Amino acid sequence: MAEPLLQVYNLSKSYPVRDQRRGKECFQALNDISFTVNKGEILGLIGESGCGKTTLGRILCRLDTPDDGTILFEGVQIDSLKEKDYRKYRGRIQMVFQDPSSALNPQFRVGEILHEALRSAGIRKPLAQKDRINLLLGKVGLTPALLSRYPHELSGGQKQRICILLALLTRPSFLVADEVVSALDLSVQAQILNLIRGLQKELGLSILFISHDLNVIRYMSDRVLVMYMGEIVESGTAEDIYYHGAHPYTQLLHSALPEQHESLGDEGITDFSDLVLQEDRCIFAPRCPYCSETCLNGKPALSELSKDHLVRCVRLWQSKVEAVSEPSR
Numbered sequence: 347m348a349e350p351l352l353q354v355y356n357l358s359k360s361y362p363v364r365d366q367r368r369g370k371e372c373f374q375a376l377n378d379i380s381f382t383v384n385k386g387e388i389l390g391l392i393g394e395s396g397c398g399k400t401t402l403g404r405i406l407c408r409l410d411t412p413d414d415g416t417i418l419f420e421g422v423q424i425d426s427l428k429e430k431d432y433r434k435y436r437g438r439i440q441m442v443f444q445d446p447s448s449a450l451n452p453q454f455r456v457g458e459i460l461h462e463a464l465r466s467a468g469i470r471k472p473l474a475q476k477d478r479i480n481l482l483l484g485k486v487g488l489t490p491a492l493l494s495r496y497p498h499e500l501s502g503g504q505k506q507r508i509c510i511l512l513a514l515l516t517r518p519s520f521l522v523a524d525e526v527v528s529a530l531d532l533s534v535q536a537q538i539l540n541l542i543r544g545l546q547k548e549l550g551l552s553i554l555f556i557s558h559d560l561n562v563i564r565y566m567s568d569r570v571l572v573m574y575m576g577e578i579v580e581s582g583t584a585e586d587i588y589y590h591g592a593h594p595y596t597q598l599l600h601s602a603l604p605e606q607h608e609s610l611g612d613e614g615i616t617d618f619s620d621l622v623l624q625e626d627r628c629i630f631a632p633r634c635p636y637c638s639e640t641c642l643n644g645k646p647a648l649s650e651l652s653k654d655h656l657v658r659c660v661r662l663w664q665s666k667v668e669a670v671s672e673p674s675r
């Protein structure tokens with residue numbers, strides 16, 4: 347049976363923004379997000395650029411603070427812990443970022459970067475450092491010869507392997523992998539994805555795997571969250587989301603796949619008024635081809651369409667109600 351590792355309840359985050367028309371406003375980057383990551387699973391998080399994926403990942407890794415909400419890690423509420431009490435969890439929750447070049451200090455050799463990371467994690471004995479680094483080099487498919495090189499002397503794929511190694515140094519049980527192949531050549535993307543899947547199995551990791559690419563998400567994930575403008579609009583198994591996506595936004599993501607020959611329009615999303623006035627209606631309404639009066643009268647709840655498949659759309663419940671009330675022939 348699935349055992350939760352990380353539980354998130356009602357997480358919200360806003361940033362102050364300046365608007366010429368309205369003066370100072372708050373932009374809601376995350377709105378009432380709840381989900382669970384189980385032990386040993388890859389939970390995919392998909393949504394287009396700017397929908398809040400990185401903000402969520404950063405909050406989970408305590409690189410940013412939420413306005414509201416609760417985060418439990420192994421049953422312990424970590425969001426309210428003081429820094430000294432959080433210390434023992436810091437190494438257990440790690441993040442791998444999109445751009446490996448900016449994650450590695452160009453002034454130091456790779457070996458120096460890794461030894462320094464171990465030192466700051468409290469592993470100071472040179473032999474223990476060397477053993478840990480050599481063990482992990484093998485696991486990420488690199489040789490010790492790379493340790494004497496500077497980051498700019500590595501290929502994109504090698505740099506991302508070093509970033510993955512850096513994240514693994516402290517023996518984490520939970521990783522946030524944020525668009526980890528987006529900055530890489532197509533030819534090395536599959537290698538890095540397979541490496542992450544292999545490490546996840548071998549080390550029993552739980553991963554929040556973030557991407558804007560539905561094909562990558564399907565390949566990597568056990569379950570998937572679909573996010574639109576800071577809200578979860580659908581969640582389910584990778585199969586549910588890829589083959590039976592029920593929310594109009596999920597369907598739009600699917601229709602935008604290269605093999606579908608359609609493009610994802612960006613109507614609505616750049617209009618500032620839509621970003622701010624989102625409290626009392628479906629957030630997807632300005633882009634939704636099925637939008638009706640009901641969609642503008644309150645925010646739809648995330649409700650169960652089938653077992654573990656949740657969707658935030660009134661249209662689905664309307665069609666269910668209509669089907670139930672239709673006279674039998």
Ligand SMILES: Nc1ncnc2c1ncn2[C@@H]1O[C@H](COP(=O)(O)OP(=O)(O)O)[C@@H](O)[C@H]1O
Nearest residue numbers: 361362375393394395396397398399400401402
């Ligand atoms: N520090 C910040 N200050 C103000 N706005 C921010 C900040 N960080 C992120 N945002 C805004 O929050 C929204 C979500 O950003 P982000 O989480 O990076 O999205 P994604 O990773 O899905 O592309 C964006 O509109 C972004 O401009």
Ligand code: SF4
Nearest residue numbers: 628631634641659660
């Ligand atoms: S609630 Fe209405 S506007 Fe929102 S996704 Fe469903 S049909 Fe579209």
Ligand SMILES: [Mg+2]
Nearest residue numbers: 399400401525
């Ligand atoms: Mg991002």
